[in-house]
Amino acid sequence: MEREKENEGKREDREANSSSVSSAVLHEDIVNLLDFIERLKNEEDQIVLVTDQIEKLKLELTFLSACLQLCYYISVGSNAEMSCISYEVHDLVQSLFHQSGDAMLVKLKDHVVPRLLENIRSCKISDHHSESSATMTEDQLVELLDALLVNLHYLPEVRAELLLPSRTQYELLQNVFGNLRGFHGLIVNGCIERKTIECVLPQFQLMAERVGHFCFSLLSYQLDKTDEKDEDETDEDEDEVSQVNSMLVHLLLKIIPVSLEVMHICSTILEASKSAELGCFSKKLLEASPDILRVHLIHLQQHMVNAIPRSTSTFNIHVMIEFLLLLFTDMPKDFIHYEKLFVLLARVGALIREVSILIHNLEENTKDEENMNKISCASQDLLENIELLKEDLKHVFLKVPADSS
Template sequence: MRLARQWVDNLLRPILDDVDSNVRCKHNMDHVLPSLMDNIDDCISSCHHSTSSAMMTDEQLNFLLHNHYHRCKYRAEQVYPLETWYEILQKVCGNMKDFHGLIVNGCIEHEIVQYVLPQFQLIAERVGLFLWHDQLDGDSRLIKFAHLLMKIIPIELEVMQICYTNLKASTSAEVGLFIKHLLQISPDIHREYLIHLQENMVTVITPSTSGARNIHVMIEFLLIILTDVPKDLIHHDKLFDLLARVGALIREVSTLVRDLEEKSRNEESIDETSRATIDLLEEKIELLKEDLGHVYLKAPDSFQCCFPMNDGPLFMHLLLIHLNYFLDSNAYSITLIKDDIRLVKEAL
């Protein structure tokens, strides 16, 4: 184990020596390296006494999630132009860290989260491996980063569902603070996931695949909610319900995409079950469209009646998005876009 420790020390020392002195002081690097080496000792020691499939203790998992959070925070400040991706990874790790802390502190009943805890370990392991190998450059790092996000963000969606189903009515102050923070960070995380999900669809599923265009329309609609609808336009007491509903739809779309990808790889045609799933999802999307106006969005003020939103540039941006869809749309989506533009003209 001494040889392994010395090897890691020799690897890290020149890297940390090259760090700017202000950054060294800010992040207390002179203290970090000895502490890191002690932690690596523990990890190396545990590797000799366990298998990769062994469950971590709460202390081990908590330690890893904390370390991943701070490493991602540091990388977000240092790595250009990938700082946004590291910020997303930092938010995911921080959210998992805080949620796991609620479990350890007894704020959440263990039975509620028993099925998801092994997935927390997978997050810790996958993020740890990525951070260990993140010296990769260019396209290789981008591909690995996208692959990592596609693997870990579905677990974030599970956490959102658990919170909405089981913790929304909790009177715990700690749970309340966690949910408040969750509502702040989840739109960014879920938006990034949808973007990569759609990019992956483009590379794996051919445009002629039955149902592919319908899924693209669904994803674009969910992206509009997450990207272009300001939170101050949403009733405050309905925000959690809306984001949980969007999260549930993202989970269903993700499952459907994986099914279509598998069929595409195996050169199988879409079956009746998949068609029925697409039809059901479209119904849910249409219902959400109706509820946006009647349930979630605030009624316009009187001065807004002659313009649909209080943010003119935002509204024109939404219109531009719809117009751009004409470049690659099927007949169904073109009809929807024309209807939207007709409503815009009437409102103007």
């Protein structure tokens, strides 16, 4: 009886310790183990390890580490899914190092691995730093944005077969997200006064959460794909590729409008700023904008066809999009006065921002007659602004053709 009570007490202690193991602690353990593996490979008297197993272990540890970073800030995945991943990593670590014999076990004796194995088995992914519905602190948002930058860089290495067919879209995502992270950095560093851009700040957390969900979805694919390769199932799954491409398009439709807001702010509210850092950022943003704007117009056009019933307003919007697309496809930069190029890009970006807002309102209010009337008026106003741009293209932005005589 006493022994049973003693065992019960030990079990309760383990459960208490289990609940105290955070994803942050586990993440630190994983980083230490990856460092340990790298040092083993560089030792002169290194113990022979199975290369394929080592690479698989590194891949899965990196994958688990990336998942933990995201889980720490946003509500993604589930304890059941993460528990399954954790157990697989646990078994792989234990099997690999035990197979390597006593010499390896001696090396591990004073290392983090024993604690890692225990922590992997006991960790529960429930200590989110912030739920999606809560507002993050500035430090939390900065850490999440930085973690996402790392994940966006890492994903093509492990999900090449899914991302390669959508390489252009993915590189655009990296570009857009990198620019938004840069803009947020200017806010944090005090180069931009918060009160001047309060309207756009809440969009950064939502944007980060959306990118985080996308990253987690692709990271989850990674483990499944590794298992499939173990079973000699290496055929490309076209449905998965198509699904990832659709996810990318949907994500870009959601986050490029944030980039358009930033572009609009830089060319209006912050135009008179004397900050050298902001000036460099604005120039970089405009230089990258043609590809972003062109792809966004194409995505908007496809989205309208698939999701919004035809109407006079949608017809007008299609006309606007076709004209704006011509600016990026049929008008060489050599035809535009160089000193006015950025002004033109900012103006076109502002028009595309208005088109994007109009489409969003149209999608949200298709059954509201009063709002539809407002949208119809807004589309007419936008058409007039497009006509003004056409006139300015002739008289302001385009070079006068040389006299052939």
